[in-house]
Amino acid sequence: MTMLGLATLALAVALPQQAVQHPLPPRTTQASGVVAVVGATLYPVTSPPIERGVMLVEGGRILAVGADLAIPPGADVLDFTGMSVMPGLVESHSHMGLKQLYRPETGSDNNELSKPINSEVRAIDGLATQDPGFALALAAGITTMQITTGSRSFASGQGVVVKLRGHSVDEMWFAEGGLKFAMRIQSRNQWRIPVPGILVMLRERLQEAQRYQAATDAYARGERTNPPDWNPQLEALGRALSRELPVGVHAHGVVIGEVLLLHRTIRKGDLAKTGG
Numbered sequence: 001m002t003m004l005g006l007a008t009l010a011l012a013v014a015l016p017q018q019a020v021q022h023p024l025p026p027r028t029t030q031a032s033g034v035v036a037v038v039g040a041t042l043y044p045v046t047s048p049p050i051e052r053g054v055m056l057v058e059g060g061r062i063l064a065v066g067a068d069l070a071i072p073p074g075a076d077v078l079d080f081t082g083m084s085v086m087p088g089l090v091e092s093h094s095h096m097g098l099k100q101l102y103r104p105e106t107g108s109d110n111n112e113l114s115k116p117i118n119s120e121v122r123a124i125d126g127l128a129t130q131d132p133g134f135a136l137a138l139a140a141g142i143t144t145m146q147i148t149t150g151s152r153s154f155a156s157g158q159g160v161v162v163k164l165r166g167h168s169v170d171e172m173w174f175a176e177g178g179l180k181f182a183m184r185i186q187s188r189n190q191w192r193i194p195v196p197g198i199l200v201m202l203r204e205r206l207q208e209a210q211r212y213q214a215a216t217d218a219y220a221r222g223e224r225t226n227p228p229d230w231n232p233q234l235e236a237l238g239r240a241l242s243r244e245l246p247v248g249v250h251a252h253g254v255v256i257g258e259v260l261l262l263h264r265t266i267r268k269g270d271l272a273k274t275g276g
Contacts, residue, residue: 027166034058036071039081088143097147098126101133111150116191117205120232121157123147127169138164151182151250154198178246209237
């Protein structure tokens, strides 16, 4: 079991009002040496709870959990008697920081609607780190999130994985997220494009991305004099085709046959699908 940062060790009781009033904790360096958490009820997730257990942590990793572990000499001992300790929860799909708590005017800020395919859009570029929802999520035990773009366009953009720490994008950033696709029936997409039209559009754009990637690779090998004109949309789709970016699929209000059609389109493109 790995630790998602020292803040994932314990979920202290916190009122939602307190969470809103206080920002996320700052990003800190992992404590040196061994940290021993004692006295708490441990929830390893993969095994039954351990009453008054011992957990040993070093360098950001959980070394061991048990009922009667020996505590190494010199360890920093934290007495969590009466508390519960579990690994931090991971939220794989959220719009937090784009659609902000208590700010209804941001309700569509996770969607770029200037065109149907927006794979070049990045959630990180619009992330509002001051969203009080982050502090509420942390108080509830969530320590890691993938923030994704919305589902109102057919390829809506690139997600970002963040840790709930710090006060800036740089402090919260943890990893790239996936590229999001969405299937919406005709009555629910503003372009009034039916499902077959959506699939044709996606196939054509994926084929363009393949040609763009081939031209880019040929230039890198010295087989072209000039690189292709930079196209961030095709570049993002190309990274999905090369499996650098995983793909998440949001199937919203469609029949199973339409979901299978989109799945076949993605499989034909050999994309690494991460969700459905």
